Structure formats: structure tokens, C-alpha cells
């Protein structure tokens with residue numbers, strides 16, 4: 344068993360959760376948080392776990408993917424989920440929180456834990472001789488980002504996130520769409536949504552008039568040149584999209600026998616072909632606007648979007664290339680990564696990776712075994728995605744049912760009913776997370792022996 348404290352950089356969502364999990368397992372933690380001495384362009388307070396934008400932790404409706412992730416976290420003893428529930432404000436189907444109360448409660452819990460020392464300092468270099476968890480978020484300080492680049496290779500650290508929308512395959516209108524790759528190269532992997540001239544004109548005009556999300560002052564527009572959003576392409580001229588992501592060359596619509604005027608190509612997101620991304624359709628439009636305008640694309644009239652397009656400042660690693668399933672760097676197992684930096688997207692996903700990295704670090708430091716959560720759980724699926732996705736096109740992800748394995752041999756009526764299938768996936772996930780927690784509990788109980796300083800209360804308060 345190691346006696347040196349575990350170092351954590353970043354007292355945000357992931358770092359605070361990670362610190363708590365490690366300390367609750369009887370190990371000392373030094374948590375570095377650079378605010379208030381040095382802030383990020385998005386944070387406004389000196390509190391830990393500050394929510395930088397929305398105060399919503401997404402759906403709290405049983406059966407939703409985001410609910411499942413939260414429910415697993417609650418059962419696994421997440422501090423931040425417990426405090427989020429305690430600070431909830433009316434938010435319809437979403438878990439919305441009073442952001443001030445929430446970050447105050449996290450700060451107090453961390454500050455008062457006997458095994459956590461909070462240092463209000465920037466961690467500028469990555470220590471090589473100690474276990475360390477890096478959870479410095481999308482706006483990681485420059486010096487630490489340089490250290491990470493040196494450690495992982497500059498090509499593996501991104502500073503900007505440019506996300507294309509993803510659509511649920513079951514909601515596509517295949518009467519309008521045809522399968523083909525440009526010039527017949529690459530089989531029939533792509534789905535093509537062909538547009539006639541008037542359809543293109545309507546789409547173009549809607550895009551020109553669409554409402555975009557306001558940029559934050561620090562989100563420097565020069566980043567856009569590398570990966571231009573569709574609304575910016577439309578601003579540059581009527582034909583710019585037709586010569587860019589919507590170019591129709593090399594494609595013949597089997598319904599007309601001719602090359603379409605413009606085409607939107609959909610690329611499969613997974614081998615089950617259950618979802619597709621709209622190639623080159625990164626954009627910065629408001630979500631309701633995206634839904635309205637993207638549904639103007641032939642074949643997408645009733646489309647359900649699993650993810651909308653987004654563009655924002657984000658520092659993240661190429662997780663599938665670099666991370667092991669315990670969220671440590673393969674090339675440097677003493678260094679673990681959590682939060683946005685680990686290639687997930689969203690508040691709850693950051694809490695989730697913080698919890699898992701914390702549990703794994705504690706297990707390793709105590710000389711015990713760590714088992715990744717089962718693949719059929721939301722926690723397990725999230726980790727599976729970030730460590731197994733295609734590293735060549737890696738983009739951070741939120742939790743969605745698409746990441747969870749399907750139910751094999753589902754009863755016939757269930758196979759046709761998406762909601763029923765999701766319910767089965769949720770039930771299976773909760774069963775399996777309970778078994779995983781039970782195993783962890785047994786392991787932890789052994790490790791806790793002789794650690795009276797652990798804070799009062801059960802580790803698994805979520806199941807009380």
C-alpha cells in the first residue's frame with residue numbers, strides 16, 4: 344500500500360468526484376485547483392465543481408440514457424450526484440440544480456474531508472514519480488497542456504471540438520435515401536440524401552436565416568478555418584456548400600438515374616449501423632433550429648437526433664489511442680485522466696469518469712484489483728467507447744443508448760418497440776451495476792480496514 348498522497352489537478356466536476364472517491368477509500372489526496380489565483384475564461388467563482396454554463400444535468404426521467412448514467416452514479420456512491428439531488432430546483436424532466444448551492448456544497452464536502460488537502464495552486468508540470476489524476480477540463484491551463492502534449496504527442500491533444508450531428512437510423516426515410524460511396528469506391532457504406540435544386544435553395548436560405556449560438560469571448564474564431572461550420576460556408580456563397588460537404592460528384596441517384604444537385608452524406612457511427620453522422624455538418628446553430636433545418640434534408644423529415652452539432656473550445660485527448668480502460672495513460676500508467684480531458688462530453692459524463700478514475704487509482708494504490716464496470720452498463724459503455732472508438736476520427740461523446748450493447752434475442756414485440764428495448768437495456772444495466780458495486784464493496788471493505796480517518800457515513804449512501 345502506497346503512503347504518498349495521490350495528486351489531482353483540477354477541482355472541477357471530475358477532479359472533485361475523483362478526490363472524494365480516493366479519500367473515501369482511505370487514501371490521502373492533494374487536490375490542486377488554480378482558481379481563484381488564476382481562472383479560466385469560463386469560470387466565474389472560486390468554488391469547486393462550478394457549472395460553467397447550463398444548470399441542467401440533463402434528463403432525470405427513468406428510461407433516458409442520461410438518467411441511467413445518473414442512476415448508476417447514485418448507486419455507486421457519487422458525491423456530486425448526491426449533492427446535485429440535494430440542490431435540485433424545478434426543471435421539468437431534467438435534473439436542474441441551484442448552481443451556487445451545488446458548488447458550495449461540493450467545496451464544503453471536499454474542504455472538510457480529513458484526507459483531502461485542497462491547494463489553491465496551478466499544477467504546471469506532470470509529476471512522473473507519483474500517482475496523479477489530471478482533470479483540468481476543457482480549459483486546461485497552458486503550461487499543463489504543454490506538458491500533456493509533450494507526454495502524449497501534440498497530434499493527440501485537441502484544443503477545439505467541432506461536432507457533426509448524429510441521427511438515429513430507425514428514423515430515416517429510406518424511400519428518399521440511397522446507399523453509395525462516391526465513384527463507387529468503398530462499397531455502400533454511406534447513405535446519401537439527394538437534393539433537387541429547389542430543395543437546395545430552400546435549405547440554403549433557411550441556413551442563412553438560422554439563429555446561431557452566441558460565441559463566448561474566448562472562443563477565438565480563427566479556429567473555424569480548419570473545420571468550418573455549415574452556416575459559415577453558406578454565408579460565403581450560394582454554391583460553397585455544393586463544392587464542400589454537399590458536393591454531389593461521383594454519385595448517381597438510382598431514383599432519377601442522374602447526379603443530384605447537392606447531397607448530404609451520412610456515415611455509420613457503429614458496426615450495428617444504428618446511427619449515422621452527417622458528414623461535414625458541424626455547426627453552431629441553436630438546437631431547435633438544427634432540428635428544424637436538418638429535417639428539411641430529404642430523408643430526414645422525421646429524423647431524431649441523438650446528438651446535435653456543436654463547436655466549442657475544448658481540450659481533450661485522443662482517448663482511444665492513449666487510455667486504458669482504467670483511464671490511465673497506457674504509456675504512463677501512473678497518470679490517469681478524467682473529465683472532458685478524457686474525451687467525454689457533458690457534466691454527468693465528467694462526474695462519471697472522475698468517479699471511475701478515482702476508484703481505479705485507489706485500487707491500484709492499495710495493491711488491489713480494479714474491474715471496469717460491465718459493458719452493458721452506462722458507465723461501462725462510456726468507458727468502452729472512449730477507449731475503443733476509431734482513433735482516426737475521435738470526437739468526445741455524451742452517453743446515449745447507441746453506446747450500450749443491444750438486447751440479444753429481445754421478444755418480437757419488444758424488438759419493434761424502441762422504448763421497450765430501452766427499458767430492457769436500463770433494467771439489465773442496473774442489475775449489472777449492482778453486481779459490480781457489490782464486488783467493489785467487498786474489495787473496499789478489505790482495503791478500509793485500518794483507515795479510521797475516512798469520513799463518516801456509508802460509501803454507498805446512494806443505495807440507502
Ligand SMILES: Cc1cc2nc3c(=O)[nH]c(=O)nc-3n(C[C@H](O)[C@H](O)[C@H](O)COP(=O)(O)OP(=O)(O)OC[C@H]3O[C@@H](n4cnc5c(N)ncnc54)[C@H](O)[C@@H]3O)c2cc1C
Pocket residue numbers: 352353354355356357358375376377378382383385386392393394395396397398464465466467478479480481482483484487559655656657681682683684688689690691693
Ligand atoms: C464554455 C463551456 C460551456 C459548457 N457548457 C456545458 C453545459 O451547459 N452542459 C454540459 O453538460 N457540459 C457543458 N460543457 C462541457 C463540460 O461538461 C464542462 O466543461 C465540465 O465542467 C467539464 O468538467 P471537468 O471536470 O472536465 O472540467 P472543469 O469542471 O472545467 O474543471 C477543471 C478545473 O481545473 C482547473 N484547472 C485547469 N488547469 C489547471 C491546472 N493546471 N492546475 C490546477 N487547476 C487547473 C480549472 O480551474 C477548473 O476548476 C461546457 C464546456 C465549456 C467550455
